[in-house]
Amino acid sequence: MKAKKGAEARLIEHIEKTFRFPGDRRLLLGPGDDCAVLRHGAGRDLVITTDEIVEGTHYLARFATPEDLARKLTRINLSDLASMGDVRPVSCVVGSGLKKDTPPDFTRRFMRELKKEALRFGISVAGGNLAGARENHFYMTVWGETGGTQPVTRYGAKPGDLLFNVGPLGLAAAGLEILMGGKAALCKKFPGLVKAFWRPEPQLAAGALLGRKELASAMLDNSDGLARSAAILAELSRCRVIVSPGEGACARELRAYCAAAGRPWRYYAIGGGEDYGLVFTAPARKLGDIKRLLPAALVVGRVEKGRGAAIENFNGKVKSFEHF
Numbered sequence: 001m002k003a004k005k006g007a008e009a010r011l012i013e014h015i016e017k018t019f020r021f022p023g024d025r026r027l028l029l030g031p032g033d034d035c036a037v038l039r040h041g042a043g044r045d046l047v048i049t050t051d052e053i054v055e056g057t058h059y060l061a062r063f064a065t066p067e068d069l070a071r072k073l074t075r076i077n078l079s080d081l082a083s084m085g086d087v088r089p090v091s092c093v094v095g096s097g098l099k100k101d102t103p104p105d106f107t108r109r110f111m112r113e114l115k116k117e118a119l120r121f122g123i124s125v126a127g128g129n130l131a132g133a134r135e136n137h138f139y140m141t142v143w144g145e146t147g148g149t150q151p152v153t154r155y156g157a158k159p160g161d162l163l164f165n166v167g168p169l170g171l172a173a174a175g176l177e178i179l180m181g182g183k184a185a186l187c188k189k190f191p192g193l194v195k196a197f198w199r200p201e202p203q204l205a206a207g208a209l210l211g212r213k214e215l216a217s218a219m220l221d222n223s224d225g226l227a228r229s230a231a232i233l234a235e236l237s238r239c240r241v242i243v244s245p246g247e248g249a250c251a252r253e254l255r256a257y258c259a260a261a262g263r264p265w266r267y268y269a270i271g272g273g274e275d276y277g278l279v280f281t282a283p284a285r286k287l288g289d290i291k292r293l294l295p296a297a298l299v300v301g302r303v304e305k306g307r308g309a310a311i312e313n314f315n316g317k318v319k320s321f322e323h324f
């Protein structure tokens, strides 16, 4: 597959160029990565990100509870922190735009779950905002502190590196398909897939380990599918990334769903978004260390000289999500 630059990628490129201020030495990493990094004390850096969930774009009201939304909002934001390596989450601010007819109980339930999530991941909720809106949406800005090591960026992949994934592959996309289909029996039959969509697990421990041990040369969280992640790494690291996941990358529940849905599992694993695992590259000589320290990480491809992303051993059509 050739990585095509869609309207969303072009807009992001324009944003990055617009906000490239010269001279601010406190801004160690600006727009273009999963997080921004700011120097905020001797040897300590602040890592910041923001993300949102919009009704109609990311979910439909008929299959979302306020608890689902609070959990997912927290986790997709923390996932960005995880992708920067050795980062300890600290705090967040949260906001939402709500339709006029939103029952007060909805907001209370959302907040109750948000508090639970904040406690679970060891962050505080430092503030927020509420406004009326035409569509419900929920947003968060979260920040963390680096440990002693440099953050892992999207820019360091090198020819000869291997491509790894840690976390689910394709489960969330299959889960969303089930939710969209609206069949309760399917939701019941494949609870792990639905859970993968609503409750992604931010890979904070894996990210911190990869950063602390300086194992990963480049990393991002897998929000838009393996093909898209590979294309981003290829572009920013100026190399060619080959995506080639083996049979071991297919979870049992996804395999069972695919048998029922009549689609190859790689369709979901390569093209499906919202898994929020970590996609990273590392020199081949570090394979032994990675296998020992992070057995859940799987080799799903490799890095070569050249440009762009390519998919091996799969002829199905892969569609990545585009916002615009």
Ligand SMILES: [Mg+2]
Pocket: 034, 079, 080, 083, 220, 221, 222, 223
């Ligand atoms: Mg990200």
